[in-house]
Amino acid sequence: MNDAAIAISGLVQRRANFELGPIELVIPRGYVTAVVGPNGSGKSSLFRLLLDLAKPDKGRIELLGERVGSGEDTALKARIGYVPEQSIDIEDGLRGSQKADFVRQWYPNWDVNLYQELLRRFEVDPALKLGKMSKGMRRKFDLALAIAHQPELLLLDEPSSGLDPIAWKMMIEVLHRYMDRNGRTIVMASHIIDEVKRLADYIVFVVQGKVLGMYEKDALLDGWQALYVDSGGGAAMDWTRMPGFLSATVSRGTTYKVVTADAPEAERWLAAEEANVRLISKQKLELDEILLFHIEQARGVL
Numbered sequence: 001m002n003d004a005a006i007a008i009s010g011l012v013q014r015r016a017n018f019e020l021g022p023i024e025l026v027i028p029r030g031y032v033t034a035v036v037g038p039n040g041s042g043k044s045s046l047f048r049l050l051l052d053l054a055k056p057d058k059g060r061i062e063l064l065g066e067r068v069g070s071g072e073d074t075a076l077k078a079r080i081g082y083v084p085e086q087s088i089d090i091e092d093g094l095r096g097s098q099k100a101d102f103v104r105q106w107y108p109n110w111d112v113n114l115y116q117e118l119l120r121r122f123e124v125d126p127a128l129k130l131g132k133m134s135k136g137m138r139r140k141f142d143l144a145l146a147i148a149h150q151p152e153l154l155l156l157d158e159p160s161s162g163l164d165p166i167a168w169k170m171m172i173e174v175l176h177r178y179m180d181r182n183g184r185t186i187v188m189a190s191h192i193i194d195e196v197k198r199l200a201d202y203i204v205f206v207v208q209g210k211v212l213g214m215y216e217k218d219a220l221l222d223g224w225q226a227l228y229v230d231s232g233g234g235a236a237m238d239w240t241r242m243p244g245f246l247s248a249t250v251s252r253g254t255t256y257k258v259v260t261a262d263a264p265e266a267e268r269w270l271a272a273e274e275a276n277v278r279l280i281s282k283q284k285l286e287l288d289e290i291l292l293f294h295i296e297q298a299r300g301v302l
């Protein structure tokens with residue numbers, strides 16, 4: 001079995017004021033991958049290309065081993081669940097139950113018990129018209145619909161947008177449960193740091209239409225740290241020699257705050273330094289601080 005859920009090569013989409021790509025990216029099967037980036041960086045555009053809702057100018061996308069955009073795709077779509085960033089307005093006049101009756105015809109694996117259980121847990125009344133549901137309720141309904149056919153791949157574009165804290169916790173639980181079955185994959189765009197930390201195994205940074213890197217979450221959060229180092233007041237240290245060096249600023253007196261993307265190696269390097277340097281304390285960076293570094297780096301490079 002192909003162990004890539006998504007394989008993207010040479011993907012480019014050009015618009016009047018925005019260019020997405022070129023993107024090379026392989027997202028593994030069986031894990032949760034979060035796509036993180038500032039507003040307007042191209043996350044939703046990427047999701048729409050994955051689902052063949054928009055056409056690329058160049059490049060190739062494979063989902064679950066099948067090429068996207070190569071013709072008949074009903075069988076492939078049945079293996080995928082998608083929650084778009086915004087619900088579709090033209091469906092506002094439909095009741096939830098009517099939409100579910102329509103949608104389930106496309107999905108051989110539709111599980112009516114799971115659907116009903118999700119609606120119960122999310123406290124969504126399917127008799128309501130979609131346009132009459134609150135924003136959060138509509139979101140929960142969309143999530144239930146996307147999961148009820150037990151897809152292998154779940155694509156979620158800012159899934160928690162509009163959810164209250166209780167519904168948010170419920171969503172995290174539901175997504176954890178979804179992942180309990182082997183071989184399932186979630187790819188989600190998110191601005192919610194806590195959500196990414198709780199759910200994601202991998203993180204992809206997207207800035208200005210480019211993928212700046214894909215990282216294993218724990219390695220990323222363990223690696224990116226601010227080290228507070230007393231330089232001993234001797235000869236000036238060349239901090240740029242530190243493994244993973246990102247920045248150095250004076251914190252207080254002879255103490256420097258040195259940010260590194262490779263804290264374990266940086267600590268070994270410090271211990272082996274002959275100069276009179278001493279590690280005083282260290283602090284892991286938060287995901288939003290790491291994203292900010294990527295954005296600043298991208299500004300200089302892109």
Ligand SMILES: Nc1ncnc2c1ncn2[C@@H]1O[C@H](COP(=O)(O)OP(=O)(O)OP(=O)(O)O)[C@@H](O)[C@H]1O
Pocket residue numbers: 015016017018037038039040041042043044045046085
């Ligand atoms: N249909 C469209 N036609 C032309 N340009 C578009 C269209 N949709 C989006 N864009 C542009 O593409 C760029 C990326 O938008 P996109 O919605 O993909 O970003 P995003 O990362 O999902 O942002 P957010 O975090 O705000 O949801 C923006 O500059 C946007 O204005």
